[in-house]
Amino acid sequence: MSTNVIETRSLRRRFGEKLAVADLSITVGRGEVFGFLGPNGAGKTTSLKMLLGLIAPTSGAGTLLGRPIGDRAARAKVGFLPEHFRFQDWLTGRELLRFHGRLFGLSGRALEDKADALLTRVDLQDAAERQIKGYSKGMTQRIGLAQALLNEPEVVFLDEPTSGLDPLGRLLVRDLIRELRSLGTSVFLNSHLLGEVEATCDRVVFVKQGRVVHEMNLGAEPAGLEVELRVDGAPREVLAAHGTLLASANGSARLRVAQEAALPALAEALVRAGAKLYAMTPHKRSLEATFLEVMGEDQRPG
Amino acid sequence: MNALLTIFHLTLHEAARRRILAATLLGAAAFLLLFGIGFHFVSIHAAREAGPSVLRQRIMLNFLTLAGLYATHFLTLMTAVLLPVDTLSGEIATGVVQTVASKPVHRSSIVLGKWLAFSMVAVAYFAVVAGGVLLIARILGHFTPPGLALGLPLMALEAVVYVSLSIAGGARLATVTNGILVFGLYGIAFIGGWVEQVGAFSGNVPAQNVGTVASLLMPTEALWQRAAYCMQPAVMRDLHMTPFSPASLPSVLMVWWAVLYALLALYSGIQGFRKRAL
Numbered sequence: 001m002s003t004n005v006i007e008t009r010s011l012r013r014r015f016g017e018k019l020a021v022a023d024l025s026i027t028v029g030r031g032e033v034f035g036f037l038g039p040n041g042a043g044k045t046t047s048l049k050m051l052l053g054l055i056a057p058t059s060g061a062g063t064l065l066g067r068p069i070g071d072r073a074a075r076a077k078v079g080f081l082p083e084h085f086r087f088q089d090w091l092t093g094r095e096l097l098r099f100h101g102r103l104f105g106l107s108g109r110a111l112e113d114k115a116d117a118l119l120t121r122v123d124l125q126d127a128a129e130r131q132i133k134g135y136s137k138g139m140t141q142r143i144g145l146a147q148a149l150l151n152e153p154e155v156v157f158l159d160e161p162t163s164g165l166d167p168l169g170r171l172l173v174r175d176l177i178r179e180l181r182s183l184g185t186s187v188f189l190n191s192h193l194l195g196e197v198e199a200t201c202d203r204v205v206f207v208k209q210g211r212v213v214h215e216m217n218l219g220a221e222p223a224g225l226e227v228e229l230r231v232d233g234a235p236r237e238v239l240a241a242h243g244t245l246l247a248s249a250n251g252s253a254r255l256r257v258a259q260e261a262a263l264p265a266l267a268e269a270l271v272r273a274g275a276k277l278y279a280m281t282p283h284k285r286s287l288e289a290t291f292l293e294v295m296g297e298d299q300r301p302g
Numbered sequence: 303m304n305a306l307l308t309i310f311h312l313t314l315h316e317a318a319r320r321r322i323l324a325a326t327l328l329g330a331a332a333f334l335l336l337f338g339i340g341f342h343f344v345s346i347h348a349a350r351e352a353g354p355s356v357l358r359q360r361i362m363l364n365f366l367t368l369a370g371l372y373a374t375h376f377l378t379l380m381t382a383v384l385l386p387v388d389t390l391s392g393e394i395a396t397g398v399v400q401t402v403a404s405k406p407v408h409r410s411s412i413v414l415g416k417w418l419a420f421s422m423v424a425v426a427y428f429a430v431v432a433g434g435v436l437l438i439a440r441i442l443g444h445f446t447p448p449g450l451a452l453g454l455p456l457m458a459l460e461a462v463v464y465v466s467l468s469i470a471g472g473a474r475l476a477t478v479t480n481g482i483l484v485f486g487l488y489g490i491a492f493i494g495g496w497v498e499q500v501g502a503f504s505g506n507v508p509a510q511n512v513g514t515v516a517s518l519l520m521p522t523e524a525l526w527q528r529a530a531y532c533m534q535p536a537v538m539r540d541l542h543m544t545p546f547s548p549a550s551l552p553s554v555l556m557v558w559w560a561v562l563y564a565l566l567a568l569y570s571g572i573q574g575f576r577k578r579a580l
Contacts, residue, residue, distance in 0.1 A: 015579070052404045054580040076406035084397045088312070090319045102308040103405035147401060 005030050005155050005186045006051060008062030008069070012210075013046050013055060020046040022210035024060070028155075033177055033187045035197040035204035035218075039295060043210035044190050045083055048157055051188070052080055065154060076104065079148035083159040083190070085141050089133035093124050093143045096132060097150060104151040118146035123172065137164040145176065156180060159190045174200055198287040206294045214294040218287075225260055229253040230279040231270060238273045242266040257282075305407035309415025313389070317423055326381055326427050333377060334434040337370050338442065345443040357537070363445040364534055368546045370435035371447075371533065375457055375526050377431060382424040382464035383484050389416050390472035390571075391480060394580060403580050410572045417469050417568055424461040432457065449532035456529035459560055460522045464488075466564040470571035473578060487520040495523035502550030503542070510550060517552065521560040524552035 006028035013021040021043040028034045038044050049055040051062065053070030067074040087096055097115040101107075106114060119125045122142040132140060141164050148156055158177075162170045170193075177187050177200045191197050197204060198218065206214040227243070230252055239245050242265065243257035257263065263282060270277050317323050348362040390413070393399040403409060432454060439445050447453075467487065471480035494516020501509025517524040530546040531539055539547040 049400075049580070054400060054403055056577070056579070072406045072408065075404060078404070080401060080404045082397055082400045086396045086398045087401065088316065088398060090316060099308065099312055100401065100405065103305055103402065103407055105304060105406070144401070 003030055004028060005065055006062070006188065008051070009060055011047065011050055011057045011060035011062055013043075013050060014058045020210060021050070021057075024050075024207075024210065024212065026205060026212060028186055028188060030154075030186055031181060031184045032203060033181050033189065033201045035201035036188060036190050036207065037194070037197060037204050037291060038207035042207045044207055045159060047207070047210075048159055048188065048190055052078065052157060076151065077154040079151065079153035079156040081141070081144045081148045081156075081158050081161055085144040087132055087140070087144065087147075090131060092129050092131055093119065093135070094128040096143060097147055100147040101150045106150065114150055118149055121149075121176075122146045138166060138169045141165060142169065142172070145173065153185060155186045155188060157188045160192065161189070162191065162193055162196050170196065194287045194291055204287070206291065208295060214290075216287075216290065225257050226283045227255045227257055227263065227266070228279070228281040228283065229255065229277070232276040232278075234270055234275040235273050238269050238275070242269065305405075305411040306415045306418070309412050310419045313416050313419035314423070317385070317419070322385065323423065327430070329377070330427065330431045330434065333373065333431065334438065337373070337435060338438045341366060341370070341438050341442050348443075360445065360535070361538055363439065363443040364447055364538060365544045365546070367435065367439040367443075367445065367447050368530055368534060368544065370439070371432060371457070372526075372530070372546065374428065374431045374435055375460065378424065378428040378457065378461050379464050379488060379522065381427050382420075382461040383468045383481065383488075385424060386416060386420040386465055386468045387472060387481050387484070388477040389420070390469060390575060391475060391477045394578065395476070399580055409576045413469065413473065413568070413572045413575050417465065417571070420469065421462050421465045424465050425458045428458055428461050447533040448535060453529035453533035456525045456532070456557065459557070459564070460525045463522050463525075463560055463564045463567070466567035466571070470567040470574065473571045473574035488522065490516050491520035491523035494519070495527060499527075499549050502548075513550070517556060518559065521556055521563055524556045525560050528552045528557065
C-alpha cells in the first residue's frame, strides 16, 4: 500500500483565458493532516475539486488513494465538506445523513446507527428532526461535517471548515481533525484561519497563482525563532555565527535562529566576546508571518 | 442503480416536501373546477340548441372536450418545463450538487434519477388533469371522445419531451436562459404547426415545409395535432370543423422522431452534466 493518499503531477486547469491552477504537484501522506494555504484566488478550491473529480484538469495527472483522480471507487473512501456547505435544506438533519449514506451504499440498521452516532458526535441529536433551513450557519456546517464522515473515509477534504463557526464549533472541528488523525485518516484542509492550521496540521504548502511556492513541516521542525537582544558591544561576526542577523543598532539586535536550543550557546558566545547582555527575548515565528513573507508584498486581499 | 433510485426518491421527496406537488394539484383542481362549470352550462346550451340532432350535440361536446384537452396540453407543457428547469442549474449554482457528485456515483445516475422522477410527476399531472377533463365530459355530457388510447399517450410523450429538454438545458445553462430557450422552442413548434396547417389548407407547399422543419426542431405541437386528430370523430376531422382538426396530419414517423428527440435530449443532458465543472 502506498504511503501517499494523494499524489499530483503538474495538474493544470484553465477556465477560458483564466489560468486557475498553473502547476500543482503535491503529495499527502497516509494519516497526515495537510494544510493547503493561499490567498483568495490562488486556485485552492479548484485544486481540491480536481482531486475530487468535480472539475477535470486541463492537463497533468494525479492519484487519489492509488487510483486516477476522478475515479469512482476512490471516492467511496473520501469525505468532503465544501466551502459553501449548501445542502438540500428542505430535508431534516437525519434525512440528509440518510440520503448521503445511501449514496455511499449504506442502508438499513448500519446506516441508522452511523447517522445516530454522527449526530451525537457533532452535537445535533436535538435538532435531528428539524429541517436544515432552520439551522444556524454553524449547525449547517456541523451536519455537513457529519455527512463527510458517514463512510469512515480514508481521506477527508475540508474546505474552510471553521469559517462560520463560533469558538466552541471551532474546537469541535479541531477535536474532530485530531480524532481523524488518531484513526489514521488523512485530512486535506483548506483554510484561511492560519491559527487553526497551525494548531492542527502536520505539514502545509503555500499556493500562489496555482503553484506551490513553499512547503513547511509543522510537526517535525519549528518554523524558526526570532530573538530580540538588548546587548552592548556585540560583535557582528558572533551574532552572524549563530543565526541570520535581521537588524542591529546601538544596544539592540534582532536575529533569526534555527531553534530554541541555539539560545544558550548564543548567550555564552556573546558574554565570552565581552558583550554586555541585558535581555534575550525569543519570538516563535508565526505561520502568519511566514505566510506574508512567502506571498510577498505584491499580494492584495482577494 | 442504487444511486439512481436514491436520486429518484429524493427528487420525488423534494417535489412533495417543497409543496410543488400540492401547488400543481391545486392549479389542476382550479382548472378542472372552471372547466366543469363551463362544461355544465355549455352542455345544457348544446342540448337545447342541437335539439334532436345527436350529431350536432356530439360535435359541440367533442369540441369543448378537445378545448379542455388543449388547455391540458398547455398546462402540462408548462409544468413539464418548469418542474425540472432549475434542478441541475440551481444545484450547480448553489453548490448543493458538490457533495452529491463527489460521492461514488456516476453523474449519469444523477441526471437519470431526476429525469425519471420529473417525467413521472409530469405524466401523473397530465393524467390527473386529462382524466379530470374526460371525467367531467363523461358525467356532465355523457360523452367520451374516440381514440383516447391513441391520443393520450401522444400527449404524455409531449410531457416527457419537455422534461428531457428542460433537464438537458439545465446541465449546461443557467436557469433563466434554459427556461427562455425551452419556451422559445415551444414557440417555434406552435407557430410552425399553424403555418403548416394553413399551408396544407391552402395548398401552399413552402409554408407546409416551414412547418415540417419547425416540427423537426421541436416535435411537440405535431404530437398534439396527431393526438387531437385521433380524439375526434371522422366527420369533424375530415370536414375541418374545429381548430383541432388538422389539415395536415403529422405522420407516425414524427411520433418516432419525438421519441428519439427525447432520448437525444436526455443523452445530451447526461453528456453536458458529465463534462460540467462543478
